[in-house]
Amino acid sequence: MFVQIENLQYQYKNTSELTIKDFSLNIEKGETIAILGESGSGKSTLLRLIAGLEIPQSGLISINGIKFVDDRTFVAPEKRGIGMVFQDYALFPHMTVEKNIKFGLRSMTRRKKQERIEEMLTLVNLADYKKRYPYELSGGQQQRVALARALAPAPSLLIFDEPFSNLDASLQVKIRDDLRAILKQTGITSIFVTHDQADAKALADRIVYIEKGVVQHIMSLNSGVKSPKVYC
Numbered sequence: 001m002f003v004q005i006e007n008l009q010y011q012y013k014n015t016s017e018l019t020i021k022d023f024s025l026n027i028e029k030g031e032t033i034a035i036l037g038e039s040g041s042g043k044s045t046l047l048r049l050i051a052g053l054e055i056p057q058s059g060l061i062s063i064n065g066i067k068f069v070d071d072r073t074f075v076a077p078e079k080r081g082i083g084m085v086f087q088d089y090a091l092f093p094h095m096t097v098e099k100n101i102k103f104g105l106r107s108m109t110r111r112k113k114q115e116r117i118e119e120m121l122t123l124v125n126l127a128d129y130k131k132r133y134p135y136e137l138s139g140g141q142q143q144r145v146a147l148a149r150a151l152a153p154a155p156s157l158l159i160f161d162e163p164f165s166n167l168d169a170s171l172q173v174k175i176r177d178d179l180r181a182i183l184k185q186t187g188i189t190s191i192f193v194t195h196d197q198a199d200a201k202a203l204a205d206r207i208v209y210i211e212k213g214v215v216q217h218i219m220s221l222n223s224g225v226k227s228p229k230v231y232c
């Protein structure tokens with residue numbers, strides 16, 4: 001299995017019960033997983049654990065055979081090769097679109113970096129916007145920059161926390177369609193958290209319903225693991 005999560009448990013300090021009681025999930029390479037659950041069910045906490053922003057009390061997380069967390073191991077977030085896209089885009093306001101995308105690119109020649117930036121701009125359909133600042137873009141365009149920035153270093157896994165909730169309804173559908181096309185094109189493995197059943201159905205190969213950090217059930221929407229990777 002490409003992503004392996006076993007018996008994850010997590011409790012925030014100063015709380016009386018586990019937020020993630022016992023979470024296990026295997027994900028195939030190229031799959032898109034939606035995590036759906038009510039407010040407070042632990043969706044964002046789960047993403048934070050996968051990203052390495054919180055340390056579980058117990059359990060295992062591994063990606064592509066590399067253990068990130070178990071009893072004896074903890075790999076720091078910046079070494080996990082996980083791309084993150086947040087609800088509020090989290091772009092650097094003082095940097096242009098181009099510089100935002102460039103930010104995560106390391107150990108590449110200048111020329112390679114520029115090529116990668118151009119490739120990402122084309123992928124998210126923002127080639128004409130590279131000199132703009134985030135405040136000069138619409139919400140949907142900012143979200144596409146955030147996606148390009150997350151994809152640029154060729155992460156092994158992409159995680160999204162409520163990526164559409166700041167967008168108005170008509171834009172949500174458009175961005176959702178764009179995102180689906182981009183995920184298919186790149187073949188990247190991804191996990192996104194949402195409250196919205198329609199978003200989950202439109203994007204995911206499987207929907208994982210959680211409550212109090214435990215999987216309630218899993219719905220498969222297609223057998224589809226996507227076409228081979230092109231960009232990552």
Ligand SMILES: Nc1ncnc2c1ncn2[C@@H]1O[C@H](COP(=O)(O)OP(=O)(O)OP(=O)(O)O)[C@@H](O)[C@H]1O
Nearest residue numbers: 012013015019037038039040041042043044045046
């Ligand atoms: N830093 C924290 N300290 C203590 N408790 C926290 C902290 N962050 C979240 N929690 C609690 O953990 C539980 C799960 O929160 P989490 O944000 O993971 O839920 P969620 O399913 O993503 O909710 P939402 O859909 O509303 O964003 C909630 O009860 C929340 O109050």
